[in-house]
Amino acid sequence: MKRWSIVVYRGERSSCKGFSVSDSFLTAGVVFLSLFFAFFAYLAVEGYRNRSMLSHIIRLKMERDKLLRETECIMSSLEKLNTEIQETISRTSLLASLARRPIPDRYTLMMGTGGFPEKMPFHDQTVSSNVLKLKNETEKLKNILAFENKETDRAIRKLREKERLLMATPSIWPTYGRVTATFGWRRHPILKRREFHKGLDIANFRGTPIYATAYGRVTFTGVRNGYGYTVEIDHGYGFSTRYAHLKKILVRKGEYVKRGQLIGLMGATGLATGPHLHYEVRILGKAVNPIRYLDNSPVVY
Ligand SMILES: [Zn+2]
Known part of the structure; x- marks a missing residue:
């Protein structure tokens, strides 16, 4: 069997040291070392990947928190808008009563477009619920505005008609005496x-x-x-x-x-x-x- 010898010299006159290994031992050693380095290389790559993924996750989490804050901000603006719309509704009702139109029933509009659908659009429950609430509120406000605009137009038409009728109705003394x-x-x-x-x-x-x-x-x-x-x-x-x-x-x-x-x-x-x-x-x-x-x-x- 072939053997490999390795001789190591130390200094100029010092004795040399050497040892010999068999062919198969050397092969096994090379394989072992290769595997050892490959394992470390893998660990290094994985570590790097994990680190970048972690920073990505942290960034995503920060963005989610920001998104939640934003949706909450929009929701509070929508609530304010809702209060203002209530004022518009009372004015439209007043206009309708002046025009002697029946006061419209807004119950269905106030209820919005219905409850939440069964399927949440996002994995995160809070984000899903906020997004659905926003959608629902926006749709409700859109419906209310469209309805109020239509009601105002109807009331104005009716008032104009009444004004024309009033203008056409004899209503003063034609002379003095x-x-x-x-x-x-x-x-x-x-x-x-x-x-x-x-x-x-x-x-x-x-x-x-x-x-x-x-x-x-x-x-x-x-x-x-x-x-x-x-x-x-x-x-x-x-x-x-x-x-x-x-x-x-x-x-x-x-x-x-x-x-x-x-x-x-x-x-x-x-x-x-x-x-x-x-x-x-x-x-x-x-x-x-x-x-x-x-x-x-x-x-x-
Ligand atoms: Zn007469």
């Missing part, structure tokens, strides 16, 4: 027969100003049989008014007039015993008692 005849059956002062008086007579000096009692469009100016010089105004929404026995007409047919606009002067044209205004209010062409349409408007134009 003394009421000499009211709406209803009476004996005609000139014709001397019982007949239905379809308006209100207000007497004053010749030339007393006569005003339109609501917004509208002049549909007639001229002489009407028995009424003398007459102005008729269509106010829309079925309302029309008639102003008769005028001395002078100050508007033209087709003209738009405002409430309180001067349209003529008091006279005694037609069948009249003296200067007075015969004032009629009609709904869909049917004469109604004008007393109900004097000074009852909450709005003054």
Whole structure:
């Protein structure tokens, strides 16, 4: 069997030391040393990997804590926003009540989009719960805002319609003076027969100003049989008014007039015993008692 000898010299004259090993022993030694170094190399690499993984984990943990703080911050902002939205809701309710709209039922909106789904989106329970809460709250606020916007638009439309109706409703005295005849059956002062008086007579000096009692469009100016010089105004929404026995007409047919606009002067044209205004209010062409349409408007134009 082949043997390997290793000789070691120490100094110039000193004796030399040597030993010999067999081939297989040497091979076993080389293998052992290789394995030994490989094991240490592995340990070194693993140690490095573990160290970098640990720092990665620490970084992730820090980020998670930061994320949690952020979500909590957003949640508290959402809570503040929720309080402000409650204020908006009360205003919308007030607007709805002014517009005489039914106060909307917001119960379902307040409840949000429903409970948590069974599956958590993240492994971490706290992060999952925070993210789901945020999603739920945001969705709820989005729904509330969309609903409130729609409600406000509806209430504004209704209020505008009411405003137009108010503008079209006769609601002021057409002139100043003394009421000499009211709406209803009476004996005609000139014709001397019982007949239905379809308006209100207000007497004053010749030339007393006569005003339109609501917004509208002049549909007639001229002489009407028995009424003398007459102005008729269509106010829309079925309302029309008639102003008769005028001395002078100050508007033209087709003209738009405002409430309180001067349209003529008091006279005694037609069948009249003296200067007075015969004032009629009609709904869909049917004469109604004008007393109900004097000074009852909450709005003054
Ligand atoms: Zn009359």
